[in-house]
Amino acid sequence: MKFKNLFFLALILSLFSCVKEESDFEFIGWLPSTEATKSINDLLNIPEGELNRVEEDFLSLGYSNSAFWIKLRAKVDVSEFDGAYLSFANPMLNEIDVYNEQGQLIQKVGRLNFRQSDYNTFFNQINVSDQSGRTFYVRVKSFGNNNIPIKIVEKSNSGLSLDERNVLFGLYFGIVIAMFFYNLFLWVSTKDSIYGLYISYIFFVGMTQGILGGYVDSYLWPENTFLRQYSFYLSTVLVNIVGIYYSLKFLNIKSFNRKIFKLGQVIIAIYFLILFAFLVDLGIGQFKFRLLQIFLGIVPIFLISISIYSLRKGYRPAKFFLISWFLLICSMVIFLLSDLNILPHNFITNYIFTFGSAFEALLLSFALADKINILKKEKEAEQMERLRVLKENESLIKEQNNLLEEKVRLRTDELEQALRNLQNTQSQLVSQEKMASLGQLTAGIAHEINNPINFVSSNITPLKRDVADIMEVIEFYRETANTEFTPDSIKKAKQLEEDLELDYVLEEVDQLLKGMEEGAKRTVEIVKGLRLFSRVDEQDIKKVDLHDGINSTLILLNSSIPGKIRIVREFGELPMVECLAGKINQVFMNIINNAVHALSDHMDEVNDPKIEIRTKSLGETVVVEIDDNGPGMPEHVRQRIFEPFFTTKSVGRGTGLGLSIVYSIIENHKGTLEVETEVGKGTTFIITLPIYQSTSKYE
Template identity: 40%
Template sequence: MIRLRFLLLLLSICYSVLAAAQSPVIFKGKNMVIGGHVAILDDATNKLELEDVKNSSAFHASGVKIPNLRLSSSDFWLKFTIKNESDQDHLILALEYPTLGTCEFYAVSDGTVQKLSYYNNFSERKYQHQNFLFDVRIAPGSSKEYFLRVKSTEQMVLPLILGSPKTIAESLATNDLAWGLFMGLILVMVLYNFFIYLSVKDSSYIFYVLYSLFIGLSSITLSGYTYRLILFNYPAINHLGIVIFPGIAGVVGNLFMMTFLQTKENSPRMHKFIYLPIILYSIAIILRILGYDQASFRAIDFAAISTVVITFTIAISLSLQGYRPAKLFLLAFTLFITGLLLFVLRNLGIVPYTNFTNYTKETGTALEVILLAFALADKINTFKRDKEKSQEQTLQALKENERIIREQNVILETKVNERTIELSEINSELSQTLVELKEAEGQLVEAEKMASLGQLTAGIAHEINNPINFVTSNVAPLNRDVDILIDFIQEIEKIGLSDLPIQEKQKLIDEQKEEMDFDYLKMEISQLLKGIQEGASRTSEIVKGLRVFSRLDEDDLKKANINDGLDSTLIIVNNLLNRKIKLEKIYGDLPLIECYPGKLNQVFLNILSNAIYAINAKFKDREGGLLKISTTYSKSKVIIKIEDNGIGMDEVTKKKIFEPFFTTKDVGEGTGLGMSIAYNTIKRHQGEIHINSTPGKGTEFILKLPIVFEYTEQDT
C-alpha cells in the first residue's frame, strides 16, 4: 500500500528486540506462525551457498513473530528447526509474501539436502497460489533443520505459517474469500461512481474512481492476486506494477484531495505543497520503469511520508474551520491509516497475528473508499441544499421584485407617456435637422465643385485668350492686305478696259505687281489665314475639352474612355503647370468602362490640383517638378496612377487625407472636401484608391476601377 512503506520504515526504526537464542518449532497440529523461531543471516556478497551457511555463526535470532527485513540488495538466509509432535508426516510451510524475487527452500536431514525452488512463471508452480507453499516431510516425533534463501527489491515482511495441508488450505480459502469481497467492493464502488461521474461531470468523481481503482490494484498486486489472476506468466509486468500502481494511486489521490477539498481556495498556503508528493510518486514510477527498483521503492516511501503529513495538515485545518467535506475526508483517511498501522504492528509482533489483524489493511482501504464515496455524495447533497436555498432566496427576491415592479409600473407608465411626447417632439426636430444636414451636404459638395472650377477659371480664360488673341492680332494686317489687293484689282480692271495694246496692258500690269510686291502680299495673306485657322482650331480643342470635363452632374452610367477624361482634365489644369512642371503621360490602350465620366473627371481634377500644389510647394519658382500619369488595365480593372515629386505626406496625413474638411493648405486655399468627394466617388464606382507617399520625395495615387459595373439597388 502507498502509505504502508512509511509506517514500516518508521516503526521498524522505533521498535527492536534483543536477539534471543533460537528455539525449535514445536508443531502440534494447528497452524502456527514460526517467525519467532527463525535465525537470520545477511549475505551482502550474494555468493554464499548452503554449505557456506549451514554451520555459520553469523545467524541471529529474529526475535519477532514476523521477520521484517530492511530494504537491501543482499540475500537473506533463514534457518529454523521443526519438531513434529502431531500425528501427520506431511506439513505445509506457507510464506505469505508473494513479491519475492528469489525464494529457495532447503530441507537438511542425515547429511542429505533437498532443494525446492520457486519459479517466476505461475504455471510452473506445484501449488497454483500466489503465496510460496513448500511441502515439509517429517515423521511424527522427529525433527529436521530447514533453510530458506530470499531476496527482493522491496522491503520484505515474511509471515511464515506452518500447518497441515488441510488447515493451510482452509486458511488460504478464507483469505481468498476475504480478498474476493474486497475486490468486489472496490469494483462496485469504481463502476457506481464512474456512472455518477458521467451524470454530474464533477472532476472529483473521476479522480475518486481512478484512486479507488489503483488503490485496489495496489492492494491485490502486493497480495499477489494480480499475478495469480491477471498477469500469470508475466512476472516482469507484475514487478513493475508493485510500484507503478501505488504511484498512480498516490498521484490521483492527491489530485482528488485538491478538487474535493478545493485546496486552492480553502487552503492556498498548503495547496502548493501537494505537488511535492505528486512529483515524488511520478519519480518513483519513472525509476521503476527504468529499472532502478530500490530507488523507486525509496521514492515511494518519501512520497508516502509527505502525503501523510500534508493530508493530515490540510484535513485537520479545514475541519477546525468547520468545512464539512474535510471532516468526512479526515475520518476516511484516519481509518485508512489506522488499518495500515495495525497491519504494520502485526508484522512487527506488537499485536497478535489473528484473522482480524490479517485484514486490517484491506479493511482500512475499503472503509476509506466507502467513506470517500459517502463524502462525495454528501458534497453533492450539500450543493443541492445550497442550490435549493439559493433558489428559495431567488424566488423571494423575485416576488419582492414583482411587488416593486407593480408599484413602479404606474409611475413608469406616466413617465413613459411624458417621455413619449418629448421623444416625438425631439424626433420631429431630428427629422428636420436631418433634412437640413442633407441639404447642407449637397450644398457643400456643390460648393467644392464650384470652388475647384472657380480656382481654375482664370487659367481657363487664359487658355482660351491665347488662341483668340492670335486670331485678333492677324485680322488688322489681313484687312490691310485685302484693301491693297482690292486696289490692285481695281487698277487691273482699268487697264483691262482701256484701248491699249495687249503688250502695253501686260506691261502696265507687271508694273503694278512690282509696285505693290504682289508675291510678298500673297505669302503674307496665306500666313495670316493660317495663323487665324490655328487659333480657331486651338480654341475648338479647348472648348471640346471643357465640354468633356463639364459632365459633372450626369447621373447616368455611360461607357467612357479614361484617357479622354484625363486629357480633358489636363486642359483645365494646363495653365497651372506654368511650363516649369514637366508632364509625362504613359497611356495604355484602354477598353471603355462603365462609369459616371463627369464625376471621375472631378476626381482627376482634385488629385491633379493637389499634385501640382505639392510640386509648387517644394520647387516654388524653380524647375524640376514632374507630374507623371500612366494608365493600364488588367483582366477586369483599369488602373490609373498619378505620381508627383512634390513634398509628400507623412503617416498622419495619409490616414486623414480622406476625412471631410481635412486640408494641409493655408486658409482660403482649400475646403478640405476634395479628397473626401474623390474617395466616395471611387467607392461608388466599386473601385479602390491607394496612396504611396514619402515625405520630401512625392506621392503616388493608384486608382483601380472595374471595367464592368455591377449594379445595385442604389444604382437602379
C-alpha cells in the first residue's frame, strides 16, 4: 500500500505541475460543412457574425460524422517565431485542411491525409512561417468526439524530433516484443492458456500504440482507408475483449465468484457488439463511439475491483495485476485530460499513455513471473524445458532478422521507385521550362521584327501615292509629246520607251507594290500571332478570347500544315475566359500539332484530310473540340496517351511529354480533357474549361 500512496502523490504533483497554457488563437467561429459551405470560397464569403461563436479557448465540436469549418486568428505574429508550426495535438483527427487568409491551401494532414513518404505529416504540424496574415481557416473531419487542440509551436520547441520519437517508440516496442516472445516461449513450454491470453493482450496493446504513433498505418495498411479510419477503435475494442477475459482467467474470478465472472462475460459480449457495429454498418452512427467511450470508463473500474477482490481472497499474483492497472488508469486519466484541454499538451501528457502501457506490460509480466515462481516450486522439471525454449528463441530472432532484412529490401525498392517517379517529374519540369523559354524567345523575335516591318508597312502607302504621281507625269509627257515634240523627238521617245519596256516596267512596279503590301500585311499578321501565342508578360490569370489563341496557333503552324489538310473553324459565341493564356495556347499547339502529324503520316489513307475546331459555351463552362479524321487510336494506346514519356511517334520525333503537360495544364485550370477515338474514324479531344477561376461571376 505504501507504493500506491507514493505513486498517487507523484501523480498529484505531476497534475499540478502541468499548468494550463493560454491559447495561441482567438476562435472567431465555426460552421458545419454543408452544400452551402462546401469549399473555402464559400466560407470566405460568409460574414463572421453568421459563424457559431466559441466562448472558450478550446474547441470541442462534439460527436459528428460531418466535417467542420473553423475560422481562427493568431494572437501572435507567426513571423516572429523561428520556424512557426500550426500544431493539432489530437492524432485521431482524420482530415485537417489548413488555408491561409487568402483562402489558399497550405497543407493537408490527418490520418487519411497521412503520406507514408512524408512521415512528419502524421504529427499534424504545418509550417506557417511563410504566411503573412494571422487569420487561418481549418476544415476538420473525424469520428467520435471532435476535440481540436490547436497551438503555435516553434521549430526549435516543437516536441520530439522524428529520430527521438523513433527511439522512444523503439524502446517501447522493444519492451512489448521482449514480453511477447518471452511469454510466448513460456506458453509453448507450459501449455498454459493464460500465457496465450497475455501475449494476445500485449499484441493488441502494442498494435494500439503503434496505431497512435502512426507506425502501423505507415507499414501495414498505408492505402487502406477503412483501416486508417477505424483501426484505432477496432484495436481498442480487441484490447478490452482480450484484457477482460485475460483478467478473469488470471485472477481466478470464476472459482471465487461466478456472478462477477458472468458480469465480465456480459461486458465482453457488449464489446463484441461494438466490434460488429464498426465492421458492419448497423445504422447507429455515432452511438457506437459513445458506447465505446462509456465502457472505456467502466472497464478500468471493473478490472481494479476484481483485482482487489482477488487479492483479498489471498491470490498473491493479483498484487502486480492491481498495480499495473492502477498505473495504466492514471496514465489514461492524464491522457484524456490533455485531450479535453484540461491539461496542456507536452511531453508528459503526450506520451504518458505510452509509458503507462509499457509499465503495465512489465508488471503484468511480473505477475506472470510470480506465478511461474509458484509453479517452479511444484515443477522443477520444467527448467529443462525453458532452456529448450531459449534455444528456440535464438532461431526465432534469426527469423525476425531475416524478416527485417526482407522489409529493408522492400523499402529500398519502394525508394527506388519513388526516385524514378521524381526523375519523371523533373523531366516534365525541364520540358515546361523549355516551353517557357521558347515563349520568351518567340515574344522577343516578334518584338524585334515588329519595328522594321512597321517601317515597311507605313512607307508602302506614300510610295504608292508617289508612284501614282509619277505615272501622271509620264502620261502628261506622252500626251504633250504628240503636239509639242518634233517628229524626230517623238521617234526617239518611242524608241526609248521600247528599249526600256516602259509599259512592262510600270506594270511590274504596280505588281511589286502589291506584293510588298501583301507581304507586309502577312508579316504583321504573323508577328501578331507570335505575340498572342507567347503571352510571356501574362503570369497571372486574365480574361482571354480563346478564338484569338486558336487563330494565332494556326498562324504559327501554317508552314508545317500540308496543303491537302483543310482547317475547318466552327466557332460559337464564347465569353471571355479566365486562364493563363500562354499555357492554354500551349495546349492548342500540342493537340493541333499531333493532329497534323497523324494526318500527314496517313495522307494516302484519308480521302479528305481535315481538322475541325469547334467551340461552344455551356453555362459556366466553355468547350473546345479539336477533331481530325485520321487513323484514330486503339484502346490500349488511348489509355496511356497522358502518361509521361509514352509516345507512338518514331525515335527523334516525339518525347512523350506533350499530352502529359497538356493534361496537367487543363487540370490546373480546374478543367477536364477527354479523348474520343476509334480506329479508322479519327480522334476528338474535348477540352472543358470553367469561365471563372479566381474571381466571382459578377465581379
